[in-house]
Amino acid sequence: MSSASTLGVAVVGTGRMGADHVRRLATVVSGARVAAVVDVDPERVKRVAATVEGCAAYTDPAAAMADDSVDALLVASPGPAHEATLLAALDRGLPVLCEKPLTPDPESALRVVAAEAGLGRRRVQVGFMRRYDADYLRLKELLAAGTYGRTLMLHNRHRNPASPPGFTDRMTVDDSLVHEIDVTRWLLAEEITAVRALRPAPSGQAPRGLQDPQLFVFETAGGRLVDTELFVNCGFGYQVSCEAVAERGTARIGEDHGLLTNTAGRWGGEITPGFEQRFEGAYDRQVQRWVDATRRGEVEGPSCWDGYAAAAVCAAGVRAQATGERVEVALAERPALYR
Template sequence: MVNVGVIGAGLMGSTHARLLATAIAGAEVVAISDAVHEHAQRIADELDLSTIHADGMELIANPAVDAVVIASPAATHEPYTLACIEVGKPVLCEKPLATSAAAAKRIVEAEAAVGHRSVTVGFMRRYDPGYADLKARLDAGAIGAPLLMHCAHRNPSVHPFFDSAMIITDSAVHEIDVTRWLLGEEIVRATVLTPTPTSKAREGLRDPQLLLFETAGGRLVDVEAFVSAGYAYDIRCEVVGEDGTLELLPPATVALRTDNAESQAIPPGFRERFGTAYLHELQAWIHSIARGSEPDGPSAYDGFAAAAVSEAAVASLESGRPVDVAL
């Protein structure tokens, strides 16, 4: 049994804690922490946890904790991850791995100094059955060599504090990871274009955005990132290859025919859309720990690369020009 401590009792931390406690084989949640004690208490009560830590460092140090999930605010990811590396505990850190490419690089280097992988970054889409199937078929040559990729990332709405850069660093960062993972190549240049914003967005928010990525091998990827899309949480991805295309299908399971139309539901949010992905992500992570093997999920380097591409994209958002990625 892997005894897990969860840092952060917000939306993501609660989700992970619940899954670990009720849906993941071989894991138990033994401790939780949150800057707001009441948040930690609520989850502790719900899941019958005995230990609440005042802060994440204490939780990491707790000898009853075998492995750590970090789901606290982004600014805390670097110190917590570094602490886990230091004490040699496997850690699953929610994205972003750190708030800058430089910080992420420090984590990569700290882990390298130890000599084996212990850091996994929460790019859960790699565990989504649709993306995983797409990746498997692509690698099996179903469409030949990839040439282009078309993506859309649409959120129904976001919190008022969401700014134009966060559309890249918080939302489109998933497409940055998906691009690197599906195509197996680094992104070397980013351009961000901004059309007239939707009237539904907060004043000043550049929403939607059209991101363009160029890879080392000359593939082009376009990403519509749109966080005030209103109608649903909708994720699209089509890879165009030399012999055909592969495209994610919406995850509907039932068709309704009524009122002169056939309709299929689109999920309202990321938890409904990627619930299964979170489950598979956690289960794979727990299995790798139980087996004593290195994790094979997204690595610290993946977290660093995503941060570096995000920085280039944010710079392009400001300048309106293509910006090279510094890897």
């Protein structure tokens, strides 16, 4: 399409994330409009479509892809539905921004990788939005410049106030730890080769049957160690932080200071209540960059290979979680398209 044209986007999935992306495309992002929304729930998709002038409502992604006003897809449906939608979009040559996960397992993710590699060009960007967060971008720039020498370790914290109903041990890896998996690969520019999972005494705040908190340790191809404290029922707010330890210094992001007050003999501030507030700017920046690149006929950002590699590490993490053993990560050969 012409870079001067407005990008017609079909948002697939109108749940919590999909509805927020509809709002973002309609009110925040420039150069795009919501041409269609898709959801298996016919009443919900009609309600969401009614919030945007000229927006069509569909219950089948294929119908939206056949709409002449649709130039690109933003996929925010549940992970198990991603593979079919992505393969259909690739078959039509449509550009896609796909919320993580690319797919829920490495086998299906590899099929998407193979389909895109067969085209000989990238069409899919995976929605690892932390790569667009201002603090993470500054940390990436610092580490890439080698200002403090070689990076030796990363220390991550990932805390949520409470987990949603039905949240399982596996979901702590696939839905939460996956973000630290991606930022580790991105910040260090190398693959994760092995995973260990450690289980401290569980919190009394954790729902029955859920191990919480947990500590995961990654080994990387360059011999670095990365630990992540994952605490999804901390009870007091949402905290995500990362500290890089290098040869001649350290750098830390994610300290949630904001406004500090002093009153009545006490001092304090606020803790971010959820991921939407903490990463709102990152989501906005990610979607705007995707729209801009798509209008230029380009694809940037996290690739299908990044989505596959994250799925492979998640699979190893789930095994480590279940067995208590060190589990090596098995990766297929990387296609030339992603080198």
